Amino acid sequence: MRIDIIAGARPNFMKIGPIIRQLKKFNDAHPAAPFQFRLIHTGQHYDRNMSDSFFEQLGIPEPDINLGAGSGTQASQTAQIMIGYEKAIQDWKPDTCIVVGDVTSTMACSIVAKKAGIKVAHVEAGIRSGDWSMPEEINRIVTDSITDYFFTTSEEANANLLKAGHRQEQIYYVGNTMIDSLLDNIDKLRKPDFFDTTLSGHPYIVLTLHRPSNVDDPEKLSTLLDRIHDALGDCRVLFPMHPRTRKIFDAIGREYKQFIIVEPMSYLEFMFVVKHATGVVTDSGGITEETTVLNIPCITLRDSTERPETIRLGTNELVADHSLIKGYIERMIAGDWKQAQPIQYWDGKTAERIVQALNNVRS
Ligand code: UD1
Secondary structure, eight states: OEEEEEEOSHHHHHHHHHHHHHHHHHHHHOTTSOOEEEEEEOOSSOSIIIIIHHHHHTTOOOOSEEOOOOSOOHHHHHHHHHHHHHHHHHHSOOSEEEEETTSHHHHHHHHHHHHTTOEEEEETTTOOOOOTTSHHHHHHHHHHHTOSEEEESSHHHHHHHHHTTOOGGGEEEOOOHHHHHHHHHTTSOOOOTHHHHHHTTOOEEEEEOOOHHHHSSHHHHHHHHHHHHHTOTTOEEEEEOOHHHHHHHHHHOOOOTTEEEEOOOOHHHHHHHHHTSSEEEESOSHHHHHHHHHTOOEEEOSSOOSOTHHHHTSSEEEOOOGGGHHHHHHHHHHTOOOOOOOOTTOSSOHHHHHHHHHHHHHO
């Protein structure tokens, strides 16, 4: 079986790392019947902070091909990736294309693969927010509509796929490769240089924001940041700022005394600061999975989540009405929060199950 593995944006990298490692392990154990595979980086994220540092720290090999798509509008970024990937499959036609998550690269490459007669394997299939204003929701639905092998993280995802008419035998409930990465690296987390000096022992909340609905309108963003700042008491906010957010934040030009604003952090440093935080306030999806496994309180600033299991079993609370944020943060700081329960198959062995399933379908 010839496999392409696609990665394009920051949240993809911790999902592909464990799959590549398991494919190599399988090949070492089965030299007579190895998987042939290539890693394709679409170039959607290209900064050192958003991409290269993740490859280094997660031990992901250099991509075989970089499509160099770069930034752009949704349509131009999608088009660049599709044109690049179509060229990449001319000479080395894979049987299967593995896409992960819900970013533009996921959707763009799955369409190219399917039209070329290549099977699509979607890792993190079936999750749904129901919010069609998010590009990620459209990416999920389009990708799943043409997926052949669905690798899922939750019971909810399985139910969504069955409801959409997909067959039970196409669905592989394998767990969460992002959690494979977290558990693999939990003893290697790195304390950032600024940690002891800048935070000097203060309790802190980690804040990440990058969704257009939270950051693109300067007034909405500054009101949100004011509300968070007002709730802090003695606590600090550590705010690794996404490039999209940085553009708007700089234009606002406001100072927040208790905020420590840093560049996007590397994987091992980011997970270190999350592990030692009082809590996390975010609009990311993946971080709600990591905080659940680490049992760190988490507030999600969105109207909906495609990961309801992080609320049902984990530490995540959805806060759609930003006027309520103060109360939630005060509760977080007071330590008045629910405890996480284990989630089935979020056990560090997901990539192993994926490779086993791929081996079963090829034989
Ligand atoms: C993308 C994903 C989102 C994911 C997020 C994590 C889609 C639709 N969205 O959103 O699901 O949670 O990544 O980061 O795929 N930029 C840089 N340097 C980079 C990458 C981006 O400066 O390395 C800037 C771009 O110029 C652009 C902005 O960040 O202005 C947005 O980048 P883009 O990849 O379009 O979407 P994200 O908001 O990062």
